[in-house]
Amino acid sequence: MGTLAFMISEFEVAGEIMNVLQDHDKIRTWLISAADSAISLPSKAVAKEGALRLRSAIDRAVPIPYEPQKQGALQSLGDVCDTPRAREFAELAGSLRWVESERWNDGGKERALCVLSDAFDLPGLEVGIMYVDSGCAYPIHNHPPQEVYLTISGTAQWRYGGSKTLVDVRPDSVLYNHPFDLHTVQAGDSPLVALYVLWGDEVIKS
């Protein structure tokens, strides 16, 4: 009995490790496609630099094991469907580790972050996915590192790039924030999903 129990537990552990590796492969593939898109879409050269850094780093980035975690905001995931990349994201989202935003104390009910630079070793980069439920906002903020966004799903109102006004931005758009630019986004009638990349000497991995 002891030997059988040991074998079962070994098998279960091996299965869990396989699942983790498979998820990393799917995330890596999705990130490569997103980075390629951000490089090819119209944007400032400096914004392309962030996408290029992600593209060159993600190919061989060492995976870091993680435990999937959900937040309440993701209950509206079924409304994320407006592009092929958005639909791929919706399939992946349940296997990701979602955390509350430290900028808004809502217990993850209206907005959540997936810090992908905690799932891959990406030196000098902070990479993640922002999810803001329909009708909700991500609070205005700034930070020393520059930042590029690739919008994945949801037409939303963004303030970015040093502007003081909100403008409508559709999925598959590239936005750039200089260091310390104040920026925010107000989701429209469907959830807002965006990939972000921060880079520069000021990026400190937590």
Ligand SMILES: [Fe+2]
């Ligand atoms: Fe930001």
